[in-house]
Amino acid sequence: MTSRVRIAPSPTGPLHIGTARTALYNFLHARHVGGTFILRLEDTDQVRSTVEFEKDILDGLHWLGLDWDEGPEVAGEPARGPHAPYRQMERLPSYEAAAQRLLALDMAYPCYCTPEELEADRKAQEAAKQPPRYVGRCARLTVDERRAREADGRRGALRFRVGEGIVAFDDLIRGRVEIDVANLGGDFVIVRADGTPLYHFTVVVDDAAMEMTDVIRGEDHLSNTPKHILLFRALGHEVPRFAHLPLILNPDRTKMSKRKSQTAIDDYIAQGFIREALVNYLALLGWSTGTEEEILPLDELIERFDIKDVHKGGAVFDRERLEWMNGQWIRRLDPDDLIDRLRPFLEAEKVAGRIERIPSDEEVRALLPVIQERLPTLGAIGDLVGFLWVSDVDVDPQTLVPKRWDPPTTRAGLAAAREAIDAVGDVSFEADELEPPLRALAEERGWKAGDLFMAIRVAVTGRTATPPLFDTLVALGRERVLARIDRAIEVLPA
RNA sequence: GCCCCCAUCGUCUAGAGGCCUAGGACGCCACCCUUUCAAGGUGGAGAUCAGGGGUUCGAAUCCCCUUGGGGGCACCA
Numbered sequence: 001m002t003s004r005v006r007i008a009p010s011p012t013g014p015l016h017i018g019t020a021r022t023a024l025y026n027f028l029h030a031r032h033v034g035g036t037f038i039l040r041l042e043d044t045d046q047v048r049s050t051v052e053f054e055k056d057i058l059d060g061l062h063w064l065g066l067d068w069d070e071g072p073e074v075a076g077e078p079a080r081g082p083h084a085p086y087r088q089m090e091r092l093p094s095y096e097a098a099a100q101r102l103l104a105l106d107m108a109y110p111c112y113c114t115p116e117e118l119e120a121d122r123k124a125q126e127a128a129k130q131p132p133r134y135v136g137r138c139a140r141l142t143v144d145e146r147r148a149r150e151a152d153g154r155r156g157a158l159r160f161r162v163g164e165g166i167v168a169f170d171d172l173i174r175g176r177v178e179i180d181v182a183n184l185g186g187d188f189v190i191v192r193a194d195g196t197p198l199y200h201f202t203v204v205v206d207d208a209a210m211e212m213t214d215v216i217r218g219e220d221h222l223s224n225t226p227k228h229i230l231l232f233r234a235l236g237h238e239v240p241r242f243a244h245l246p247l248i249l250n251p252d253r254t255k256m257s258k259r260k261s262q263t264a265i266d267d268y269i270a271q272g273f274i275r276e277a278l279v280n281y282l283a284l285l286g287w288s289t290g291t292e293e294e295i296l297p298l299d300e301l302i303e304r305f306d307i308k309d310v311h312k313g314g315a316v317f318d319r320e321r322l323e324w325m326n327g328q329w330i331r332r333l334d335p336d337d338l339i340d341r342l343r344p345f346l347e348a349e350k351v352a353g354r355i356e357r358i359p360s361d362e363e364v365r366a367l368l369p370v371i372q373e374r375l376p377t378l379g380a381i382g383d384l385v386g387f388l389w390v391s392d393v394d395v396d397p398q399t400l401v402p403k404r405w406d407p408p409t410t411r412a413g414l415a416a417a418r419e420a421i422d423a424v425g426d427v428s429f430e431a432d433e434l435e436p437p438l439r440a441l442a443e444e445r446g447w448k449a450g451d452l453f454m455a456i457r458v459a460v461t462g463r464t465a466t467p468p469l470f471d472t473l474v475a476l477g478r479e480r481v482l483a484r485i486d487r488a489i490e491v492l493p494a
Numbered sequence: 495g496c497c498c499c500c501a502u503c504g505u506c507u508a509g510a511g512g513c514c515u516a517g518g519a520c521g522c523c524a525c526c527c528u529u530u531c532a533a534g535g536u537g538g539a540g541a542u543c544a545g546g547g548g549u550u551c552g553a554a555u556c557c558c559c560u561u562g563g564g565g566g567c568a569c570c571a
Contacts, residue, residue: 010571045570115569122568131496132567157569174499183497185567192569199571223498223566246500253563281506284519288507292518311500311507314564318505321520331533373533384531439529453529465531 003035004213012048015060015265018248021282026216027066028305039071041087060265083210095197098205107234110156111138112149134186158191167226172243173310179226204228208237216243243307246286247314272378277326285315327376339364349382355389370467393462395488400458402451407493413455418485429478431470459488
């Protein structure tokens with residue numbers, strides 16, 4: 001049978017790094033083995049689920065290039081795949097039917113315990129240093145007793161009988177795992193008193209209905225797997241294979257969380273990380289090719305990926321390494337592509353008031369040779385060359401004076417440089433034409449070229465670190481260079 | 495508290511009994527290149543392979559124990 005895998009996010013928050021990685025691994029596995037990648041929305045938590053988050057998650061997965069073969073309808077696009085709907089709140093009847101079946105088989109029973117009773121049980125167990133578990137108060141209720149409680153107006157939640165014994169399975173990544181049913185915490189609730197189904201139940205009903213063959217998910221579900229296996233069996237369905245991925249960790253090695261790390265894919269996108277880098281980085285967080293290659297495009301990842309090579313230990317998310325990889329990928333982008341991707345960031349700079357005008361594609365293209373290898377992220381564009389698109393720059397008199405120079409020398413240097421630059425003229429205002437006269441000037445006056453260049457750099461950009469000076473002067477244009485040097489001379493202390 | 499999982503440089507990792515006086519990458523430090531900043535190049539510091547027992551002629555690699563870390567035990571997902 002061909003392999004069927006899925007990503008089943010819950011729209012209770014923006015697309016999370018961990019969800020993205022799980023989606024990626026499922027996607028890589030599906031594509032590698034020629035299987036089917038399914039997207040299912042688990043929105044049964046009505047309180048926390050929103051359509052905004054739903055859209056955010058879908059957009060994020062698309063952005064990453066993780067396209068699914070089967071999934072829910074979105075924005076007018078019909079659902080894809082033979083198992084629609086792919087949104088759990090639209091599948092309520094199937095959970096209801098499954099619940100009725102388990103009830104009829106007495107594999108599940110209504111539980112009328114109140115939250116207070118349950119809470120009291122829990123406290124007592126905690127005090128006795130016992131693991132929390134459902135005590136089974138409603139497990140043996142007779143039909144009459146149930147009827148009496150219903151007559152009292154009490155609505156029962158539905159609990160699944162876990163029974164006893166050992167549940168074992170062969171995890172694709174971890175090997176054989178055996179868990180005693182006695183450690184599951186007793187009979188667990190599968191349907192709330194209000195009739196809405198719970199995660200452990202819906203996930204199994206759907207995985208069964210959608211014919212999933214491999215369930216690839218985070219290690220945090222490892223301990224829950226026996227519950228799922230029990231449910232698959234109770235439902236009379238074949239149990240899929242499981243693969244539990246190592247967790248992505250905060251620097252303190254706890255499960256990656258919003259509180260301690262940046263977890264929203266949106267934020268990475270907004271900062272100018274590109275999909276190739278994020279995908280490449282995430283793929284290598286918990287898996288490796290076994291070789292020393294690390295810059296790998298998606299098609300290459302698909303070709304090399306094997307679920308059996310996934311690591312067992314958790315991996316700390318290292319933003320520095322992601323940034324390095326992002327730089328690697330930015331350098332590999334085609335000019336037109338880079339220009340397109342830079343545009344939203346230039347617009348954002350404008351909106352934020354950090355630049356006054358958005359440059360044309362041609363302007364940006366001319367800059368590419370000197371900025372492409374200097375961008376760790378797309379968002380760094382403003383910081384790098386934003387001085388090009390503002391009318392004036394603030395020049396700090398202190399930094400304007402090179403370390404080995406004093407104000408008078410700087411004044412003389414800038415004045416002489418202005419003259420030399422002016423002499424180059426408009427027509428030949430190019431890097432190759434500007435450099436010789438300025439070097440000659442430095443030599444003639446006995447200045448270190450670096451000092452003279454630094455004074456000019458600060459005068460025209462307001463900063464000490466910029467792309468190569470002559471390219472910068474050309475990008476600025478003759479008029480502005482001359483004007484900015486004039487202004488700089490004015491701010492110099494007397 | 496109970497159950498489960500995990501354990502190689504600070505971090506991501508290579509390593510599936512001898513090729514390991516443990517390799518690569520990020521980060522860090524030098525140097526080279528160089529007008530600054532990057533990029534690139536070269537070199538360096540950095541892991542007694544968590545510790546202890548076995549098995550074996552031989553163990554980072556296999557087994558056991560200990561320790562440490564993590565995850566799970568909801569009418570959340």
